[in-house]
Structure formats: structure tokens, C-alpha cells
Amino acid sequence: MKFVGIAKRWFLNVASIVILILVAVSFALLFSLYSYYYSAAAITLDTYSSEEIASSLNLYGDTSEKGFETAGRKFVETFPDKDTMAVWLIDGNGNIILSSSGFEIKGEVEMPDYALAMTNGEGTAKWTGKLPSGEKIMASTCIYDYPNGEHGGAIRFMVSMEAIDEQLVRICLLVISACVSLFSLVVISGSFFTRSIVNPVKAIDETAKRIAGGDLEARIDHYPYNDELGDLSKTINDMATKLAATDRLKNDFISTVSHELRTPLTAIKGWGETLLQLGDSDPAMTERGMGVIISEASRLNDMVEELLDFSRMSSGRLQMKNEKIDILAELDEVVFAFKERSMREGIEMIYNAPRSLAPATGDAARIKQVFINILDNAIKYNSHGGKITVVAEKPNKASLVITVSDTGAGISSEDLPHIKEKFFKANSTVRGSGIGLAVSDEIIKLHNGELEIDSVLGEGTTVKITLPLERIEQKEGDSKSDELKEEM
Numbered sequence: 464m465k466f467v468g469i470a471k472r473w474f475l476n477v478a479s480i481v482i483l484i485l486v487a488v489s490f491a492l493l494f495s496l497y498s499y500y501y502s503a504a505a506i507t508l509d510t511y512s513s514e515e516i517a518s519s520l521n522l523y524g525d526t527s528e529k530g531f532e533t534a535g536r537k538f539v540e541t542f543p544d545k546d547t548m549a550v551w552l553i554d555g556n557g558n559i560i561l562s563s564s565g566f567e568i569k570g571e572v573e574m575p576d577y578a579l580a581m582t583n584g585e586g587t588a589k590w591t592g593k594l595p596s597g598e599k600i601m602a603s604t605c606i607y608d609y610p611n612g613e614h615g616g617a618i619r620f621m622v623s624m625e626a627i628d629e630q631l632v633r634i635c636l637l638v639i640s641a642c643v644s645l646f647s648l649v650v651i652s653g654s655f656f657t658r659s660i661v662n663p664v665k666a667i668d669e670t671a672k673r674i675a676g677g678d679l680e681a682r683i684d685h686y687p688y689n690d691e692l693g694d695l696s697k698t699i700n701d702m703a704t705k706l707a708a709t710d711r712l713k714n715d716f717i718s719t720v721s722h723e724l725r726t727p728l729t730a731i732k733g734w735g736e737t738l739l740q741l742g743d744s745d746p747a748m749t750e751r752g753m754g755v756i757i758s759e760a761s762r763l764n765d766m767v768e769e770l771l772d773f774s775r776m777s778s779g780r781l782q783m784k785n786e787k788i789d790i791l792a793e794l795d796e797v798v799f800a801f802k803e804r805s806m807r808e809g810i811e812m813i814y815n816a817p818r819s820l821a822p823a824t825g826d827a828a829r830i831k832q833v834f835i836n837i838l839d840n841a842i843k844y845n846s847h848g849g850k851i852t853v854v855a856e857k858p859n860k861a862s863l864v865i866t867v868s869d870t871g872a873g874i875s876s877e878d879l880p881h882i883k884e885k886f887f888k889a890n891s892t893v894r895g896s897g898i899g900l901a902v903s904d905e906i907i908k909l910h911n912g913e914l915e916i917d918s919v920l921g922e923g924t925t926v927k928i929t930l931p932l933e934r935i936e937q938k939e940g941d942s943k944s945d946e947l948k949e950e951m
Contacts, residue, residue, distance in 0.1 A: 473653060473657050474650075474653075477649075477653065478646075478653065481646060481649050482646065485642040485645065485646060486642075489639070489642055492638060493631070493635055493638060496631060496634055497631055500627045500630070500631065501591075501601070501624075501627070504601050504622050504624065504627065505589060505601065505603075507548075507622065508589060508601065508602075508603035508620050508622060509587075509603065511548070511603075511620050530609070530615065531554075531555070531607055531609070531616045532552070532554065532560065532616070535552040535560075535561065535607075535616060535618060536552065536561055538550075538552075538618065539552050539561050539562075539563050539618075542563055545563045545564075547622065548620055548621065549562065549563055549564060549620070549621040549622075549623075550562070550563040550618060550619070550620055550621075551563070551568065551618070551619040551621070552616065552618060553574075553577065553616050553617040553618065553619060555614050555615060555616050557574075557577065559572065572594075572595070573595075574590075574602070574604065574619065575590040575592065576588045576590035576602045576603060576604040576619070577604040577617055577619060579604075580604040580606050580617065581606060581617075586605065586608075587604065587605050587606070588603070588604055589601065589602065589603045589604075590602050590603075591624065598623060598625060599623070599624040599625055599628060600621045600622065600623055600624060601621070601622050601624055602619055602620065602621045602622075603619070603620045603621075604617050604618070604620075605617060605618050605619075605620075659688075660692065663692050663696070664692070666683055666684065667683055667692070667695060667696060667699060670682065670683045670699065670703075671699060674699070674702075674703050674706065679703055679706050679710055680703075680707065681703060682700050682703060683696040683699055683700055712884070716898070720766070720770070724763065724766065726759075727759035727760070727762050727763050728759075728763070730756075730759045731755075731756050731759050731763075734752040734753075734755050734756050735752075735756065737752055738752045738753070769898060769902065770898070772832075773898045773902055776902055776905045781902075781905060781906075781909065783825060783826040783829060783910070784826045784828070784829075785824050785825055785826060786824070786825075786827070787822065787823075787824060788822075788823055788824070788825055788826075788827045788830065789820050789821055789823075790821040790823050790830060790863055790865075790932075791816055791817065791819075791820065791821040791855060791863070793827055793830050793834065794816065794834055794853075795816070797831055797834040797835055797838060798812070798814050798834075798838070798853055800835075801835075801839075801842065802814075804842060805842055805851060808842060808845075809847035809848055809849075810842060810845050810846075810847070810848075810849045810850065810851060811851070812850075812851045812852075812853070813852045813853065814852075814854075815852075815853070815854045815855070816853075816854070816856075817856065817857060819857075821855075821857070821863045821932055822932060823863075823910070823930060823931065823933055824933060825910045826906075826910075829906045829909075829910075830906070830930075832902075832903070832906065833903040833906050833907060833914075833928070834865075836899040836900070836902070836903045837867050837903065837926050837928070838851070838853075838867065839899075840899070840900075840924075841867055841869040841871065841924070841926075842869075844869065844871040844872045844873075844924070845869050845870065845871035845872075846872075849869065849870045849871060850870045851867065851868070851869045851870075852866075852867070852868045852869075853865070853866070853867050854866045854868075857932070860932065860934055861931060861932055862930065862931055862932055863929070863930050863931075864927065864928070864929050865927070865928040865929075865930075866925060866926070866927050866928075868923060868924070869923050869924055869925075870922070870923040871923050871924060872921070873918045873919050873920040873921050873923050874916075874918035874920060874924060875920045876920070879916065879917075879918055882900060882918075883900050883901055883914070883916070884901065900914075900916075907928060907930070910930055910931075911930075912928060912929050912930040912931065913928070913929045914926070914927070914928050914929075915927040915928075915929075
């Protein structure tokens with residue numbers, strides 16, 4: 464694993480904290496052990512200094528010059544712990560006159576504890592240091608005075624600290640080894656953990672780059688863990704699937720729009736060339752051609768407006784020109800306009816609506832655009848002998864429900880959830896760009912309404928539009944306001 468990226472951040476953050484904790488714990492442990500061992504040695508020295516001398520020297524002590532030396536020799540000769548502790552007998556002049564080891568101590572020996580005990584007024588003092596031989600010791604000196612106050616001498620206890628220091632060194636090495644082992648374990652386990660993150664992240668990054676580069680078939684391999692990276696992998700795969708589907712729909716849309724634009728342009732161009740050749744020789748043919756040109760030009764204009772609306776919708780710039788409108792009046796106009804077309808194509812149209820007003824605040828042109836789109840689809844996907852039923856009703860005073868049902872081709876259950884998505888066309892053989900329902904749904908949402916579609920393949924489609932109404936005061940004599948008007 465390379466020491467970069469997440470691995471580097473992990474080491475600098477987590478591993479450095481682990482190191483600090485291990486160092487702090489180790490230091491605290493070693494300091495505690497050091498204090499314990501040295502305190503134990505000091506306590507042992509204090510015990511001998513305070514109890515042994517007081518009890519032993521008082522038995523033999525007197526005011527004679529040889530009293531202290533006699534008692535001291537007896538104490539040193541009978542001292543029970545000669546194997547672990549050295550005892551020196553010091554006369555009143557500071558000379559070492561007897562050692563528990565049996566060896567004579569010659570020359571001047573530095574005894575800081577003796578000098579301190581002589582001057583501090585307490586009669587005892589301790590010192591830790593090294594002998595001329597280099598051995599580290601802890602020494603404690605206890606001054607003995609005769610009952611009359613005269614200085615008799617001192618006894619110095621010394622314990623070697625070499626064994627204690629060696630034991631502390633061994634413990635220190637053991638603690639260091641444990642810390643190194645623990646840190647190695649943390650690093651190894653951390654490397655496995657970071658690798659389990661870094662490798663999938665690299666795979667996700669490579670796949671995301673491929674998707675960004677246009678390879679919409681790229682997918683992240685199966686991630687074995689049910690965690691955040693697994694969720695991210697699934698999300699990216701789902702995103703790629705949706706992008707691929709959208710890309711296919713976009714290509715189909717471009718192909719469809721190109722075809723839809725080519726058809727009227729071809730008719731316009733053809734009739735234009737024909738009329739140019741005819742000149743004024745055939746007025747009837749000229750009139751017919753101009754009618755086709757105007758009709759196809761209107762069709763082109765409608766397509767361009769639909770594309771512009773879709774563009775505005777995609778960029779969030781689809782705006783409404785809100786004003787007081789009567790929704791039923793707009794519906795009446797659209798139904799009347801489509802009635803003649805349905806008759807020409809042999810499709811029966813039934814229209815039922817209340818005679819009352821349906822006041823609302825909205826964009827009349829946009830609302831009419833939705834009705835036109837819905838009825839246009841109902842006719843396009845229907846066939847000769849079919850039926851279209853348009854029903855408007857008020858389930859309450861605050862809303863209007865418009866239902867458009869047809870007996871046309873219907874929509875499959877697989878396509879129905881996507882029918883309002885941009886670029887989607889359930890039937891590619893029928894003319895249209897595939898964005899009409901997407902725009903219509905957006906317009907209804909901008910009017911705080913809802914557009915629902917239900918369909919059964921081979922049986923027909925039902926579109927339900929629910930729009931909010933504004934309350935108005937009902938004038939006296941408008942008792943027939945809830946009657947239905949029916950057009951066949």
C-alpha cells in the first residue's frame with residue numbers, strides 16, 4: 464500500500480495519536496515503577512534508621528568515649544541483612560571505623576548524606592549517587608548523640624541500586640517491545656482496513672472517470688460489504704444505468720425530432736417548389752398548396768414552442784403569467800377545437816362538465832396547452848371507432864378534477880412509470896417528440912395541481928388532472944350552477 468492519500472492521512476492522524484498514547488502510557492508506567500522501587504528502598508532505609516538504631520544503641524549507649532563505638536560495633540556485627548545492605552560505623556570525627564563487609568574503608572569517602580544529617584537539625588538524611596567504584600547506591604545516615612547532647616557518631620546504611628536499575632531496564636525493554644508489537648499490530652490492521660477502503664475508492668474513482676468520459680456502460684464490480692462504500696457503489700451504478708437510459712432516450716428524441724421536423728419541412732419545400740412552377744396558372748392548386756404550407760408551418764411552430772418550453776423547464780425558467788382565469792372556459796375551447804378533428808378520424812368524443820365557473824389564478828395559455836397535449840395524445844393513440852370521454856367535476860369547492868379517458872392503444876405496465884419522463888415515448892411509431900407529457904406535468908405542478916396517468920395496454924388510457932380553485936360568493940338565483948352540460 465502506497466503511503467499517500469487516505470493511507471497517509473490515516474497514519475498522520477490515527478497512528479501518530481497511537482504513538483503519543485503508547486509513549487505517554489509507557490512513560491507513566493516506567494515512572495510509576497521507578498518511583499515504587501526507589502520508594503521501597505528509601506522506606507527500607509528509613510525503617511533501619513529509625514527503629515534499629517534507636518533500639519540497639521540505647522542498650523549500650525552511655526556518655527563514655529567508647530560507649531557509642533561499643534554499641535555500634537555490636538549493632539554492625541549482629542546486623543541481620545548484611546547480604547543486601549551495607550552498614551558503616553562512623554565515629555564522632557566522621558571517620559569510618561567499621562564496615563559490615565569486613566573490609567577496611569581507607570581514605571576520604573564522599574558522604575553527602577552524612578554531611579546533610581549533621582547540619583539539617585533532623586539527624587537523618589538520604590542520598591542517591593555513585594561510589595568511587597562506580598556502583599550506584601542509596602544511602603541513609605542516622606546521627607547518634609549521647610543523652611548529654613554530645614555527638615557520639617553515626618551509622619550509615621547503604622543499599623545497592625544496581626539490581627533495581629537492571630530490573631527497571633528489563634521492564635523498560637519489555638514495555639518498549641510491547642509498544643512496538645502493539646504499534647505494529649495497529650499499523651498492520653490499519654493497513655488492511657485502509658486497503659479495504661482505498662482499493663474500492665480507486666475502483667469507484669476509475670469507474671466514475673469512465674462514466675464522465677462517456678462510457679455509460681461502465682459499472683463498479685460487486686462490493687462485498689454492506690456499508691457506505693457499498694451504498695455509494697450502488698448509487699453510482701444506478702446513476703450510470705439512468706444516464707445510459709437517458710442517453711438512449713435523448714438519442715431517440717433527437718432522431719424523432721429530426722424526423723418530425725423533416726416531414727413538415729419536406730411538405731413546405733415540396734409545395735413551395737410546386738407553386739413556384741405553377742405560378743398563377745392554377746388558382747385552386749395554389750390555394751391548396753398554401754393551406755398545406757400554413758398548416759405545416761403551424762405544426763413546426765408548435766414543435767419549436769414545445770422544445771422551448773422543455774428547455775425552459777429543464778433550466779428552471781418555465782414561468783407562468785398568473786391571472787384570474789376560468790379553467791372550464793379554457794377546457795370548453797380546447798374540446799370544441801378537437802371535436803371536429805375527432806369526428807374526421809371517426810372517434811366519438813363525450814364531454815361532461817358543470818355549468819358553474821371554475822375560478823383560479825394561473826396561466827390560461829399554459830393550462831390550455833396541457834389540455835391540447837392530453838386530447839392530442841388521446842386522438843393520436845386511438846383508432847377509428849374509438850371513444851374519448853372528457854369529464855370535469857368538483858369533488859369539493861376547493862378543487863376541480865378533469866378526467867380524459869380513451870379506448871386507444873394503452874401503455875404497458877413497464878412503460879407507465881416512465882411516461883412523464885423527458886424524452887420517453889412508449890410508442891415510437893406515433894408522431895411526437897416525447898416531451899409533451901413532461902412539460903404538461905411541470906405546468907400542472909406550477910399551478911399546485913397534480914397530473915396522474917393510468918393505463919392498460921390494449922384497453923386505453925385515463926389522464927386525471929386535479930387543480931385548485933378559488934372560492935367565490937355564489938349569487939342568488941344561481942341554483943343551476945352545478946348542472947352538467949353534455950356534448951356528444
